[in-house]
Amino acid sequence: MIDLIQMIVNGIAVGSSYALMGLAMVIIYKTSEVPNFAQGEMALISSFFAMMLLTSFNISVYPAFFLTFVFAVLLGVFLEFAILRRAKEPNVLGMIVITIGIEMVLLGFVSWKFGAEQKTMPFPIGPYDSFIIGDIFISKLEVLTLVAALLLMSVLYLFFKYSKLGLAMKATQQNSVAAQIVGIRTNRILMMTWGISSLVGAVAGLLISPTIMHPFMMWDPMLKGFAAAVMGGMTSLPGVVIAAYMLGIIENLFGGYVSIEFKTVVAFAIIVLVLCIKPSGLFARHYVKKV
Amino acid sequence: MPDLLEVKNIETYYDLVYAIRGASFAVKEGSITAILGNNGVGKSTILKTIMGQIEDQPDKGIIEFEGVPIHHKDTDEIVRKGIAYVPEGREVFEELTVHEHLLMGAYTRKDPSGIKQDIEQVFQYFPVLKNRTNQWAGTLSGGEQQMLAIGRALMLRPTLLILDEPSLGLSPILVKEIFSIIQEINSKGTTILLVEQNANMALSISSTGLILENGRFVMKGKSKDLLEDKDVKEFYLGIKSETSAKGYQRWKRKKAWR
Numbered sequence: 029m030i031d032l033i034q035m036i037v038n039g040i041a042v043g044s045s046y047a048l049m050g051l052a053m054v055i056i057y058k059t060s061e062v063p064n065f066a067q068g069e070m071a072l073i074s075s076f077f078a079m080m081l082l083t084s085f086n087i088s089v090y091p092a093f094f095l096t097f098v099f100a101v102l103l104g105v106f107l108e109f110a111i112l113r114r115a116k117e118p119n120v121l122g123m124i125v126i127t128i129g130i131e132m133v134l135l136g137f138v139s140w141k142f143g144a145e146q147k148t149m150p151f152p153i154g155p156y157d158s159f160i161i162g163d164i165f166i167s168k169l170e171v172l173t174l175v176a177a178l179l180l181m182s183v184l185y186l187f188f189k190y191s192k193l194g195l196a197m198k199a200t201q202q203n204s205v206a207a208q209i210v211g212i213r214t215n216r217i218l219m220m221t222w223g224i225s226s227l228v229g230a231v232a233g234l235l236i237s238p239t240i241m242h243p244f245m246m247w248d249p250m251l252k253g254f255a256a257a258v259m260g261g262m263t264s265l266p267g268v269v270i271a272a273y274m275l276g277i278i279e280n281l282f283g284g285y286v287s288i289e290f291k292t293v294v295a296f297a298i299i300v301l302v303l304c305i306k307p308s309g310l311f312a313r314h315y316v317k318k319v
Numbered sequence: 320m321p322d323l324l325e326v327k328n329i330e331t332y333y334d335l336v337y338a339i340r341g342a343s344f345a346v347k348e349g350s351i352t353a354i355l356g357n358n359g360v361g362k363s364t365i366l367k368t369i370m371g372q373i374e375d376q377p378d379k380g381i382i383e384f385e386g387v388p389i390h391h392k393d394t395d396e397i398v399r400k401g402i403a404y405v406p407e408g409r410e411v412f413e414e415l416t417v418h419e420h421l422l423m424g425a426y427t428r429k430d431p432s433g434i435k436q437d438i439e440q441v442f443q444y445f446p447v448l449k450n451r452t453n454q455w456a457g458t459l460s461g462g463e464q465q466m467l468a469i470g471r472a473l474m475l476r477p478t479l480l481i482l483d484e485p486s487l488g489l490s491p492i493l494v495k496e497i498f499s500i501i502q503e504i505n506s507k508g509t510t511i512l513l514v515e516q517n518a519n520m521a522l523s524i525s526s527t528g529l530i531l532e533n534g535r536f537v538m539k540g541k542s543k544d545l546l547e548d549k550d551v552k553e554f555y556l557g558i559k560s561e562t563s564a565k566g567y568q569r570w571k572r573k574k575a576w577r
Contacts, residue, residue, distance in 0.1 A: 206410040211398035211427035
């Protein structure tokens with residue numbers, strides 16, 4: 029029994045980082061219908077930027093994190109402005125390939141600049157500080173990740189639902205011609221979503237970095253986050269978070285009871301299942317075009 | 320009345336098609352101007368050129384709004400100058416509600432009380448929309464979507480309202496209703512530029528009519544004169560002339576040949 033509860037708790041904990049990455053991807057997908065495969069590496073470079081500030085420049089923790097968030101936003105804005113916007117006659121497939129290209133460049137850059145070995149991130153909370161409730165262990169970092177994921181989800185949800193800018197973002201995704209006609213600067217909206225998304229990704233990166241810190245650290249969370257986003261229906265913010273937790277829990281239970289070797293594969297088996305049964309995702313409410 | 324919109328000699332390429340071949344016209348302040356023509360003569364292209372929807376076009380020529388050149392500007396900048404545009408085929412946001420549409424229509428405005436007032440005004444013009452306030456636009460019928468598109472354009476409080484075939488795909492009763500509302504909007508001071516295939520309807524509400532053929536204007540005049548014109552009657556209003564004993568020689572009267 030204790031084992032089961034412990035596994036579920038661990039599942040929720042890993043689910044939180046998937047949720048953050050999934051959220052970041054969904055934000056960009058919501059406005060441009062492009063799954064951004066560079067998301068993980070954008071978070072990666074932000075985390076290494078934070079490490080650089082902390083270790084090489086000796087800036088104290090909170091200002092360093094603040095600067096990192098600013099850096100993340102600027103990075104997202106820059107990538108959209110300098111690379112994606114330059115695409116002539118863009119189609120979704122072309123854009124996806126561009127994001128994969130960006131991903132490789134960023135990954136290569138980080139490996140070249142910082143080296144591929146494991147680093148330690150001077151994070152205020154160590155990876156082994158834990159709470160013990162009864163017989164259940166929860167690390168403080170995991171609790172922080174959980175809080176961050178839920179908080180960001182709620183803020184973003186309210187933002188998309190009630191703010192004028194959020195509404196304009198939705199409008200841009202649904203019909204960019206009509207959005208221009210009502211006076212929305214669609215280019216600027218896209219740029220902003222990249223900034224916000226990059227920020228959310230950077231939060232995920234920072235929270236993962238105390239446990240693992242090398243150029244491939246975001247690989248797994250990014251793919252799982254993408255899996256969660258697909259499961260959640262790609263456009264629904266609460267959907268992606270719930271799906272991320274489901275993935276985390278199922279993955280852990282599978283690892284505990286069935287086979288630890290195939291633990292990471294489960295997520296993708298689940299995606300295949302979901303796509304077969306409900307291709308629009310579990311939580312998407314989609315208007316189907318009448319032809 | 321001064322000219323609100325002035326188009327001078329524009330030439331537009333639509334991809335590789337030389338669509339507008341030197342068109343000039345002016346829209347007088349407070350008037351309803353109608354552009355008529357058959358399929359594919361470039362009516363919609365003229366409007367898209369004015370709205371800056373076609374990249375790098377017009378190739379040649381000048382478009383002035385209130386005396387200020389607006390060609391080669393971005394669409395959103397043109398919209399901010401007070402030109403609202405209802406595109407062909409409605410172009411609504413499928414997954415936004417009616418209310419959200421109207422808010423988006425007022426995207427460039429910053430006066431909450433005025434926006435509220437205008438939403439009420441739109442509901443007064445189109446009472447059907449009021450019952451559908453919280454419904455997704457994608458679930459509305461074609462006519463309702465057209466009303467929504469017009470309502471959204473009105474939320475801008477435009478000086479000039481450009482309508483691209485508001486009658487497209489609507490039942491005759493609905494067409495009548497929409498045209499009477501267009502007239503009402505005009506009577507409250509909004510200048511209107513209208514593109515239509517339904518020549519009869521368009522000429523009956525407009526003050527000036529222009530006839531476009533193959534990217535050039537071939538006729539221009541007061542709408543009531545055009546309604547009486549022999550050629551317009553035959554080619555656009557569908558009133559047949561009698562065939563002569565010699566046989567009917569249509570090419571002699573077809574506008575493009577003159």
